[in-house]
Amino acid sequence: MEVPIGFLAKLWSFLSFLPFFFLLLMLGLLKGSLIAPLVVGIIVFGNSAVIIGLWPAHFLWTYCCVAKTKRLGLVVKVMALISLPLPLLLWPILAIVGSLLGGLGYGFFAPLVATFEAVGETSTDKFFHCFIDGCWSTINGSCTVVRDFTDFCFHSYFSYMDELREHVPPNEKPVDIKLSKLPSCLLVIVLGVPLDVLLITIVALWKSPYMLLKGWKRLLEDLIGREGPFLETVCVPFAGLAIILWPIAVVVAVISAIISSLILGFYAGVIVHQEDSLWLGLAYIVSVVSLFEEYVNDLLYLREGSCLPRPNYRRNMNPPDGDRNDRKNESEGSYNSKLLLERSKTLKCTIQQYKPMQVWDWLFKSCEEDSRMLLREGLIDFKDIGECIVKGNCKKLSVKLPAWSIFQCLLVSAKSNSSGLVISDEIELTKNNWPRDKVFEWFIGPLLIMKEQIKGLQLDENEEGCLKKLVMDYKNEKPEEWDDTGFLSKDNVRRAQLQAIIRRLQGIVASLSRIPTFRRRFTGLVKMLYMEAVQSGVLANQVAKSSNSERGHGNEGPSDCGHGKDSRSLGENSEHEAPGSGNIV
Structure with a gap:
């Protein structure tokens, strides 16, 4: 498939692509709407049976292993035993809801994507595969999902618990916290969780329009010019599909940021315990928001760094001047390389990247x-x-x-x-x-x-x-x-x-x-x-x-x-x- 050169050629390629894309989209949506209910039924019914059937064993065995483990100190063990009922009671509800959402997404989007893949250059008999691909394979994949989930609940879980019960080596100290530090940790967690969730959510919402517009801009340039990742795959229909689904990716990114902010807020209590300082825990609450904004700026190729304050939350956090300069130069080089990558219209690499x-x-x-x-x-x-x-x-x-x-x-x-x-x-x-x-x-x-x-x-x-x-x-x-x-x-x-x-x-x-x-x-x-x-x-x-x-002669000895x-x-x-x-x- 040749890449069009010139404005008129690119415009004609774009206009001629639209009806072809919409026909594939309608066919994919029809297949997804027919396959999704069956896939959801298989995944939800299968996973629910495993979850409900093994839940009593999971509940009792978790308590037994936590009570007998030597890897946890007395304070951590008592706190774990007191707090375990909540996650264990929520586990069936969250797992079933997750199975429902995951089955719905897999059952709907897998046939849709397979419809577009069927028109690739390497495909033969494209008309036939447009209707067939993604139907039986998605149903078979849903059964595989239930099988893997069963293996995780029945084997992987008990393997983790067996490891928890193993004897602690003499040189390994059990994980424990000091009661004298506990009030400071709880205070910082109470302050850090709502504050970090609020600030990180504001940053994520503020940056989401940039992510949406820059993503659409890049995808449209690649679609019209037939460059970027679409030159590598030479499968133009995926460009239109990516443009339509890009807002969903932005919403998922914002939701992921909000969920991660909860974990970051709780980690402030860990900083207080490790550094034995209430002030450093409060500094972490402020600094983590700055780190999050800098990460988002790097991801979206925006300006380097963050305008938010970033106090040190570790006692030995400041590197020597030479190391600081080296890191600054390395950061500037990385940032410049990202700008060059953004300006480049082609993402095709000469080196094969393995998955x-x-x-x-x-x-x-x-x-x-x-x-x-x-x-x-x-x-x-x-x-x-x-x-x-x-x-x-x-x-x-x-x-x-x-x-x-x-x-x-x-x-x-x-x-x-x-x-x-x-x-x-x-x-x-x-x-x-x-x-x-x-x-x-x-x-x-x-x-x-x-x-x-x-x-x-x-x-x-x-x-x-x-x-x-x-x-x-x-x-x-x-x-x-x-x-x-x-x-x-x-x-x-x-x-x-x-x-x-x-x-x-x-x-x-x-x-x-x-x-x-x-x-x-x-x-x-x-x-x-x-x-x-x-x-x-x-x-x-x-x-x-x-x-x-x-x-x-009986059992032989070692040879x-x-x-x-x-x-x-x-x-x-x-x-x-x-x-x-x-x-x-």
Whole structure:
């Protein structure tokens, strides 16, 4: 699709686009109005059944875990036990209302957007797909929403509560507050919440017309000139859809600002407790409004900074003069780059920007490939597969397998001297192309640190082969655990460093496993692995080997994984075992 050049060509492109856009819009609205009631019914009925059915268990188990935890001090624990009934009683109401609104938005807008996507350049038989796309996929997606919500309520919630009940390490102090500071904290919260909500709401409402007009101006320029993001996608109908839906985005932004102001107001009490100063808590109430305005100005490419006062609310908040100048220069450079970006009519980048979902897909693809190899080598036990499929207990396998896949990625990245992470033969994830997502950066930051630590340890091939078994079969809590494994290095410091990396990696994977989509996709991966293992005979070999071991010499001790032994020999030998018969179900 060629981009028009000249005023007349652009005007003709705009006028000829209007009837085409309105026809697609009417069709999308019709599909959305037909699909939305069914989607709302599925999501509301399914989620409501889960919420009401599990609410007694959630109520009792939350109280039990908070009462038994050692991570909270006495004062915080008593306050939590007193205040818990309110959120626990509001939870069913808010969740059902949220399901209703979410189902309505998803059921209506998903078919609408799919109608416009059906006319893209890559689509074939566009007329047929305009009517079909977004119907069954939206209904199927609503069932997936209920499935993921069920996983969160039934598995992720109890995983969080189990972590709360875990023993506190000796060097970790429980979270507590001093009673002498409590009156000051409550006073600042009482003052800060209404004041910050009022001022931030005024700032958000004051800036909302700028957001509306600047957004419309940019979208109309891109629509008429066929530039900006619409040049990259070469899908003009999305321009008109974005123009119509832009006021909704502005309203959502204002509502989000009002909701966030509540949290910011409550955080003033935290400042008072941390700094042990009522005055600094009051300074935070004023300063946070200035910070909010500066953030909005940066977002809308308005003037730099804020006209509101910004007193210091930390005792050691003032940086040295050199650091202050560096930050000022960095801020000015960032602001100038934003102005250049605003003046630029084209947002098309020469570097491909990956999305979080693409990295998420890579993780499961890597787990799928590694699971086949680990099953052949006997490092994945058929009992773990059976517990995951039959009993739904995937806790061990869902942490060990992704941890090994990510650890393998760190090894390859460290060897290649990559500045980022080598996630496949063709893809290298660096600061230039990884997703611009704060949650993603929270996970990627520790991985980059661990990669540098692995690079400094300079592992050889024998140690890497041994670590495969150590990651999958051991807890890796103490250096003494590796004494009987045949690990080549006897340096306790080196062992402790490797074990710390593995433990931290398993902690990151445990956090990832609580994401609702993780359990659904990992369960599907395990079922696929089980079917392939049955067809190839690997699972039968493990069952026969386990039965012979139990009839013979009992359970075997930990095997030697070092001394230059190639770990792949386990898989090669297993292929020559006499096939047995067995079924884990």
